[in-house]
Amino acid sequence: MTESWDSIADWYTEQLRSGSPMHDFGRDILLDRLPADLRGASVLDLGCGEGIITRALAARGASVTGIDPAVSLVEYARAAEKFRPTGAVYAVDDGCTLATVPTGSVAWVTAGLSLNNVPDLGAALRAVRRVLEADGRLVFTVPHPCFEAPHSTWTEGGEAPARRVVGDYPAEGFWRSANPRGVRRAGNQHRMLSTYLTMLIADGFAVEVVDEPAPSPGVVARQPHRAGLPPFLLVGARRR
């Protein structure tokens, strides 16, 4: 079966809601770059999935909308909102157009592990720029492009700790993991780190933050081989 975000929605939601140190880490490093108090701020969470980041933004007082093209994930996000209301609202939408989001309507756009799924990064960045207020900010994470390049693996066996084996770094474009338990069996758009930064600058953003946070103790406890490499690249940029 060819998987999609809709077809793995049950699995993905279960992963996060049963406790995923990696996803908690991804949420926390992104939120660390936003004000602790977001009361009065409008925020768009692009590629919200089942709403892990959207709910956290609402808890900080933001007026937040989560968008995602995967209908099943948006249904999970809405069900969580119904069960425990936070004020977050959700829409089915594509990050490449943001057709449901008015121009100049948000102060912040967050995109946690989602821009590596959009097929057209330039279109997504232009859509983000359109919906941001003047001086609004985009903060996003992606799987670290240098270490999570297509078909990266780990060394196996022996006494030494497992090491990342990476090739195909310049092979930009869509690829699908063969790992039946891997999230990227739903597909992933690989781009080089330089592509993210160059396109941001070309599409009207001033890059303010580039970070490669070390994995949290919780991530390393669950996946010891992750120690020593940053799982995610984090970028913050201001609309010029």
Ligand SMILES: C[S@@+](CC[C@H](N)C(=O)[O-])C[C@H]1O[C@@H](n2cnc3c(N)ncnc32)[C@H](O)[C@@H]1O
């Ligand atoms: C790894 S999940 C991240 C979800 C959520 N932000 C989180 O941290 O759990 C990637 C998300 O990107 C979404 N996505 C895929 N294509 C997209 C697009 N064109 N525009 C916006 N989001 C997209 C998927 O549906 C999925 O929810």
